[in-house]
Amino acid sequence: MRKSNWTILAVLAVAAGFFLWLWYYLGFNFVDDPLDLVLAVAWWAMVVALAVGIHAAESKRRRRVRTTYLAPDVLFNSEAGFVNLGAFEEGTTLADALEYTLAGLKYTFDRKDPSSDALGATGEPVGAAGPEAVDGDVASSEGPAEVRPQGPVRFERIVRTDKFDKDDAEKWEGEVVDVKTRRAVPFKGKEELSELLAAQPI
Numbered sequence: 001m002r003k004s005n006w007t008i009l010a011v012l013a014v015a016a017g018f019f020l021w022l023w024y025y026l027g028f029n030f031v032d033d034p035l036d037l038v039l040a041v042a043w044w045a046m047v048v049a050l051a052v053g054i055h056a057a058e059s060k061r062r063r064r065v066r067t068t069y070l071a072p073d074v075l076f077n078s079e080a081g082f083v084n085l086g087a088f089e090e091g092t093t094l095a096d097a098l099e100y101t102l103a104g105l106k107y108t109f110d111r112k113d114p115s116s117d118a119l120g121a122t123g124e125p126v127g128a129a130g131p132e133a134v135d136g137d138v139a140s141s142e143g144p145a146e147v148r149p150q151g152p153v154r155f156e157r158i159v160r161t162d163k164f165d166k167d168d169a170e171k172w173e174g175e176v177v178d179v180k181t182r183r184a185v186p187f188k189g190k191e192e193l194s195e196l197l198a199a200q201p202i
Contacts, residue, residue, distance in 0.1 A: 008054060012047050019043070065107050066161040066174075068098060070197075071153045079105050081112040082153075095194040098159060103166035114153065155179055159193070 069076045075083050075094075080101050088097055161174035169190035176196045177184045187193045 009051055012050060016043065016047060062107050063160070063162060065105060066102055066164060068101065068159045068161075069155040070094065070157040070159065071155045074153060075101065076114055076153070076155070077101055077105070078111045079108060082114070093194055094197040095190050098193070099166070099169065099172075099190065102161065102164050157197075160184075 065077075065079055067078070073085050075085060075097065077083065083097065083101055085092075085094070085097055088100070156179055158177040158179065159174060160177065161172065163171055163173040165171040170188075172190050172193065173186075173188050174193075175184045175186045176193070185196055187196055
């Protein structure tokens, strides 16, 4: 999880310890009241629920960040921006390029847009939601694999990644969605993903 999420959990844990100390300091532990147990259980249930909720929300956000849109000669990721597939070494496959891109993600809250007006109501590139073209007039950032696309970019496939471990490609899980047919095919491991993407050199 992000540092801010751990900070929230740490504050809740410290607050729980402080209230427990205050309870004994004020002598409430000598009062025989069934409400004591109810309050304690309710408090810890709230702490656990918040922890689970934060973890679930962060996992969902990271999944969205890992979502990548594929077009001929280029891919787009909301954090990495446009990545020029032609900048990779000869023989590199689409799966290799995707792995390289995902491994470099920092999961920040900064998002790059395909263009200033190319985002639909869902926050996804227009070209990823249908056959419409996306204008690729985006400023290039530093890095040899980033590119300023010339002309419109038509996304053909979407790769949604549920699980990713940069140290173990076999733990890579998700689905590949065809933009035209909207057909989603799940995959487990880089090998299956390579097969779905035809594993053709880029």
